[in-house]
Amino acid sequence: MPQPLADTLTHLRVGNQTFLINFYRDYRDDFAQWARQHQQLERSAAHELLRSVLVEFYNQVVDGRLTKLPPDLRAHVYGMAVQQPQASATDSLPPAEANRRRQLLGLFGQLSPDCQQVLMFFYFRGYNFKKLAVKMGFANATVGRIQKSGCLRRLYELHLRAV
Structure with a gap:
């Protein structure tokens, strides 16, 4: 049974990351397609970006910077991904x-x-x-x-x- 949205932030604040793990599993392929179109990222780089964004989202919840769940969490996460600086590849070094x-x-x-x-x-x-x-x-x-x-x-x- 899906977790009610009202309980989601409470569970995240006490360290239960099941919601984020399920979000990652459910949306990683869609996110990879979106990242390929908008940021020209390969699938593995897109998955890494999504993980990084979800960790930042979790930190915002735990720190109290995020006090209520956004109405469209998927759009919120994609917006965070746009703002996330891209890591430089060591191949160019x-x-x-x-x-x-x-x-x-x-x-x-x-x-x-x-x-x-x-x-x-x-x-x-x-x-x-x-x-x-x-x-x-x-x-x-x-x-x-x-x-x-x-x-x-x-x-x-x-x-x-x-x-």
């Missing part, structure tokens, strides 16, 4: 830089999931220390700053060992 990024990504994968999350929130999502602390459940912004610093230090140490 010089080989040395592409290798360096691949190596760094491999080292990043060796960090704990919490460290990965902290660094992703800070460097890729642009969260300040206060928002980082709230998202990660830290006591305050100072703890967030210390955690980010420690995670970055661990990544640097892994890099030194690999060189």
Whole structure:
């Protein structure tokens, strides 16, 4: 039985992502066709964009930036996709830089999931220390700053060992 729309945001706020998983499964092929027509994206890139947009939608709900479900969720998600900046492909990079990024990504994968999350929130999502602390459940912004610093230090140490 489908979940009532009134309960959807409540379920998302407590971490139940079933609604988003079902949305992705139901609309990924339609989204891929739309992305091909409007943004000239291949199917895999379109699926990645949809996942990224749904994660941002989820973050908006959890953070309280989105307090009611849009009347047409599909149109809302497509609008978010138009505003999402496209990631640059590493194929256009010089080989040395592409290798360096691949190596760094491999080292990043060796960090704990919490460290990965902290660094992703800070460097890729642009969260300040206060928002980082709230998202990660830290006591305050100072703890967030210390955690980010420690995670970055661990990544640097892994890099030194690999060189």
